Amino acid sequence: xxxxxxxxxxxxxxxxxxxxxxxxxxxxxxxxxxxxxxxxxxxxxxxxxxxxxxxxxxxxxxxxxxxxxxxxxxxxxxxxxxxxxxxxxxxxxxxxxxxxxxxxxxxxxxxxxxxxxxxxxxxxxxxxxxxxxxxxxxxxxxxxxxxxxxxxxxxxxxxxxxxxxxxxxxxxxxxxxxxxxxxxxxxxxxxxxxxxxxxxxxxxxxxxxxxxxxxxxxxxxxxxxxxxxxxxxxxxxxxxxxxxxxxxxxxxxxxxxxxxxxxxxxxxxxxxxxxxxxxxxxxxxxxxxxxxxxxxxxxxxxxxxxxxxxxxxxxxxxxxxxxxxxxxxxxxxxxxxxxxxxxxxxxxxxxxxxxxxxxxxxxxxxxxxxxxxxxxxxxxxxxxxxxxxxxxxxxxxxxxxxxxxxxxxxxxxxxxxxxxxxxxxxxx
Amino acid sequence: xxxxxxxxxxxxxxxxxxxxxxxxxxxxxxxxxxxxxxxxxxxxxxxxxxxxxxxxxxxxxxxxxxxxxxxxxxxxxxxxxxxxxxxxxxxxxxxxxxxxxxxxxxxxxxxxxxxxxxxxxxxxxxxxxxxxxxxxxxxxxxxxxxxxxxxxxxxxxxxxxxxxxxxxxxxxxxxxxxxxxxxxxxxxxxxxxxxxxxxxxxxxxxxxxxxxxxxxxxxxxxxxxxxxxxxxxx
Numbered sequence: 329x330x331x332x333x334x335x336x337x338x339x340x341x342x343x344x345x346x347x348x349x350x351x352x353x354x355x356x357x358x359x360x361x362x363x364x365x366x367x368x369x370x371x372x373x374x375x376x377x378x379x380x381x382x383x384x385x386x387x388x389x390x391x392x393x394x395x396x397x398x399x400x401x402x403x404x405x406x407x408x409x410x411x412x413x414x415x416x417x418x419x420x421x422x423x424x425x426x427x428x429x430x431x432x433x434x435x436x437x438x439x440x441x442x443x444x445x446x447x448x449x450x451x452x453x454x455x456x457x458x459x460x461x462x463x464x465x466x467x468x469x470x471x472x473x474x475x476x477x478x479x480x481x482x483x484x485x486x487x488x489x490x491x492x493x494x495x496x497x498x499x500x501x502x503x504x505x506x507x508x509x510x511x512x513x514x515x516x517x518x519x520x521x522x523x524x525x526x527x528x529x530x531x532x533x534x535x536x537x538x539x540x541x542x543x544x545x546x547x548x549x550x551x552x553x554x555x556x557x558x559x560x561x562x563x564x565x566x567x568x569x570x571x572x573x574x575x576x577x578x579x580x581x582x583x584x585x586x587x588x589x590x591x592x593x594x595x596x597x598x599x600x601x602x603x604x605x606x607x608x609x610x611x612x613x614x615x616x617x618x619x620x621x622x623x624x625x626x627x628x629x630x631x632x633x634x635x636x637x638x639x640x641x642x643x644x645x646x647x648x649x650x651x652x653x654x655x656x657x658x659x660x661x662x663x664x665x666x667x668x669x670x671x672x673x674x675x676x677x678x679x680x681x682x683x684x685x686x687x688x689x690x691x692x693x694x695x696x697x698x699x700x701x702x703x704x705x706x707x708x709x710x711x712x713x714x715x716x717x718x719x720x721x722x723x724x725x726x727x728x729x730x731x732x733x734x735x736x737x738x739x740x741x742x743x744x745x746x747x748x749x750x751x752x753x754x755x756x
Numbered sequence: 757x758x759x760x761x762x763x764x765x766x767x768x769x770x771x772x773x774x775x776x777x778x779x780x781x782x783x784x785x786x787x788x789x790x791x792x793x794x795x796x797x798x799x800x801x802x803x804x805x806x807x808x809x810x811x812x813x814x815x816x817x818x819x820x821x822x823x824x825x826x827x828x829x830x831x832x833x834x835x836x837x838x839x840x841x842x843x844x845x846x847x848x849x850x851x852x853x854x855x856x857x858x859x860x861x862x863x864x865x866x867x868x869x870x871x872x873x874x875x876x877x878x879x880x881x882x883x884x885x886x887x888x889x890x891x892x893x894x895x896x897x898x899x900x901x902x903x904x905x906x907x908x909x910x911x912x913x914x915x916x917x918x919x920x921x922x923x924x925x926x927x928x929x930x931x932x933x934x935x936x937x938x939x940x941x942x943x944x945x946x947x948x949x950x951x952x953x954x955x956x957x958x959x960x961x962x963x964x965x966x967x968x969x970x971x972x973x974x975x976x977x978x979x980x981x982x983x984x985x986x987x988x989x990x
Contacts, residue, residue, distance in 0.1 A: 332982070334986050336989060390927075390931075390986070391931065392931075392986060392987045392988065392989055393931075393934075393987050393988055394988065394989065394990040395989060395990065397986055397989060399927075399986070409792075410791070410792050411792055411794070412794070413794065433791065433792055434788050434789075434790070436790075521794070524791075525775050525776070527765070644990040645990060724775070724776060724778070727775075727776060728763065728776040728777060731763065731765055731776055732763050732764065732765075732776065735763065735764040735765050736763075736764050741766065742765045742766065743765070743766040743767070743768065744760075744763075744765050744766065744767050744768065744771070744774070744775060744776065745768045745771075745790045745791075746768070746771060746775035746790070746791075747790070747791035747794075748771075748775065748791070749794065750775070751773075752793075752794040752795065753794075755795065755803060756794065756795045756803075756806070
């Protein structure tokens with residue numbers, strides 16, 4: 329590894345160091361539950377080996393005069409026994425400079441990654457390599473197949489590129505003013521922490537239900553979430569703000585990128601409370617919006633917007649301190665207020681057979697914040713889909729309605745796990 | 757297998773109440789918990805008092821007390837100065853002294869900042885304080901003519917030495933060093949526009965800045981060039 333390596337932050341990453349704080353950690357969790365208890369010694373060794381394959385994750389954040397940048401971190405990333413709620417703030421000062429953390433608890437390995445380092449796709453690759461290396465070190469007969477990046481490989485330069493710039497095309501576009509979204513109100517946990525309820529469902533079962541309704545799984549779950557928010561918060565009263573669900577789109581599915589850094593865009597599914605809130609109508613509306621907004625033609629202007637604002641003369645030469653203030657304001661105005669909640673779907677995570685038999689399930693926990701207090705993370709492995717609803721507010725209403733919608737209205741078998749922060753926070 | 761009949765969901769065996777409807781479910785907690793028991797705990801898993809939290813709380817209260825004391829002092833000073841005004845803005849000295857003291861306590865004495873940042877902030881705040889006093893009291897104009905250039909020269913020199921001798925902290929220091937070094941040229945600019953009347957202290961400050969930066973280039977040119985490229989990328 330070149331110890332003198334440094335990286336510019338990719339286009340999407342630039343906002344995250346500025347906005348992250350205790351109540352908005354900008355760190356998401358990808359966790360894997362194995363079939364056996366985790367051995368911390370093997371895990372530490374596996375982390376050490378795996379990090380050498382991911383130079384863009386093994387970094388520390390430094391301040392330049394105009395932008396932040398990453399520089400190789402030669403310290404050891406120390407694993408920790410899990411003692412805090414998921415997606416907590418990562419303070420590099422107490423983490424050997426790293427912007428990621430690896431926790432273990434029982435049979436679970438959890439990797440929490442600050443969003444400035446990578447999006448979900450990069451984290452999936454990291455956890456796949458980590459799991460394979462861990463199993464191998466613990467004496468299991470595992471074969472990496474073609475699905476896993478190996479620790480002793482030399483990273484490709486494609487994995488380190490900023491794909492936003494690569495796929496940027498100047499294009500004509502109308503300025504669109506984003507309307508403020510309906511915000512979920514609630515009492516923020518004190519002390520601050522994230523409550524996570526995870527429902528595990530059978531992928532085939534939920535796919536069949538979605539297929540019967542003529543939509544995709546993502547559409548079905550977005551519609552369920554909108555319905556739950558409406559029933560819990562907007563059914564009675566006069567509301568003019570629309571419910572807007574932010575859905576991150578993995579641009580690697582649309583553009584042929586191999587990057588392990590951020591390469592996503594966010595589309596908003598918008599539903600007005602005065603429209604018909606019948607579930608069937610909701611499904612059609614959500615499906616139509618997702619199809620329309622995730623085409624290449626719709627995404628080019630979004631990429632162009634982001635890249636051009638980064639390349640804009642003033643934004644390049646304004647000192648970082650001033651830029652941070654402007655970005656914080658812009659995030660509050662255009663980032664938080666324009667969405668009600670976020671649904672992030674990492675899709676199906678594939679392991680080689682020899683590895684997947686040691687894997688029970690995986691979870692994606694997406695960080696909530698005081699501005700966006702409830703979010704939903706989805707991923708599936710071995711035909712088990714985990715739906716994790718994380719919230720930093722006491723009120724469980726939306727979560728309850730969401731899972732009841734699945735189990736009562738569509739008779740989907742749901743198994744619930746919870747970190748019970750709701751019960752703990754009162755005693756601390 | 758545990759179920760919540762109200763929500764029609766299966767529950768993890770370790771749960772004793774449904775996380776959705778908050779109602780207790782039948783049966784003891786069986787098997788391992790999916791998440792740890794939160795909070796600081798002893799070996800038996802019982803909650804223990806968080807002493808750090810209490811200490812932080814005490815510190816915050818003390819800080820609030822000082823803030824209120826400062827506001828009280830400043831308000832009284834301004835009101836008394838206004839009510840007994842005889843052409844002298846003596847309240848400004850009190851206000852600027854209090855601000856300088858506050859800044860020094862917060863960013864130099866109590867702060868966890870690295871040494872170069874502390875020196876930079878101290879040099880800037882002390883220069884600003886001297887500028888206010890020098891402008892308000894004509895007899896003290898020497899603070900602007902001599903005080904500011906000498907404070908900045910001293911700060912640049914010390915930062916240069918730190919950068920040279922504390923190699924392990926080089927990367928942590930270099931960013932502040934560049935800013936401090938640039939500030940060393942400020943007095944000569946102020947002389948050029950007629951704010952500073954005496955030339956030699958300003959020349960000394962500029963010379964110290966020039967020599968300190970030159971020595972860094974002479975002794976670690978490659979490293980310096982690399983670092984500048986990173987810090988100035990845009």
